[in-house]
Amino acid sequence: MGLIRARAEDWRLAAEVVESDKVRWVVGSFKSYKSADSDFIFPILFQEELDLIIGRLTRILRACLALTILSRIWKLVRVVFILKEKASYILANNFRPISLTSYLLRQWKS
Secondary structure, eight states, X not given: OOOOOOOHHHHHHHHHHSOHHXXXXXXXXXXXXXXXXXXXXXXXXXXXXXHHHHHHHXXXXXHHHHHTOOOHHHHOOEEEEEEOTTOOSSOGGGEEEXXXXXXXXXXXXX
């Protein structure tokens, strides 16, 4: 794979959209003790160590936007099948799939 480059205007836009105070707000909006998603990182880990990672996290998110790429781990989805209420285990239609994606990816998409 060749080197990916972004234009200067892409970096400027990414810097306008992804600011550290916005990243702090998004991470603060996570429900702290929800189960880990596809990246196996619990939201509380981001919240407790945010001061240590805010700079790097902001730069990573800006780079994702400017370069229009996502980390492979953020693209992974863990699917859990939940039995519908009062259904039997016999038919596949009796299960409801729940897709779990990365918190960071989900928050920035919304």
